[in-house]
Amino acid sequence: MEPVNLFDLATRQSQWLAVRQSAIASNIANANTPGYTANDVEPFEKVLDRTAVTLKATEAGHLGAEATNAGFNVKPEEATGSIMPSKNTVVLEDELMKAGEVRRSFELNTAIVKAFHSMMTMVVKS
Template sequence: MEPVNLFDLATRQSQWLAVRQTAIAGNIANVNTPGYLARDVEPFEKVLDRTGMTLGSTQPGHMGFGATEASFRTQAQEYNGALLPSKNTVVVENELMKAGEVRRAFEMNTAIVKAFHGMLLSVSKG
């Protein structure tokens, strides 16, 4: 088992957020494309579930988990609203809300990495 590597986990979430932001930008770019189906990335929680993380101890009293490389799948979103005559499923307001969620998640991810980096520096300085 691999020990918990919070920097690796933060990197993977950052990569996932970049892929999601690309999907959202593609949706907004195709808002007027006839027949375009809005796309989104599967939730990060499902990516983590799919990686097969299991708990394991590296030393008595320590617990950790390992993860394998995960691919981030984009998929057509389920859409229950009324379709436009062009059969386009992109709703700009929803895409802008998702873009805001991605921005906030990037900010939180960066703050967590910064905090852990500060902790590592304080431990290494003594």
């Protein structure tokens, strides 16, 4: 097994999160554009699959547990019984949920990097 550079992994995730945040912002900006199709990026796990890094759960439920969005999965045409006049696929509630996930992931990424940076500086000072 090769060593994993945590800072490189955190950088990759930050870059991926920035791209996803841009896609979500574009979806929200085009919510009223007729015929616009909502976009998203591939999951970060698939990005990692193309590299030598694999994620392992130390306990059941640590990885793969996603926040539920009960009540927000309903498509606009199902909720109202008719197709939206704009005929686009953007559901603002879903996009806002995704934006919240991205924000939380950025915060977690930053906290982990900060903690490991503190540990590294303590080791170097010793």
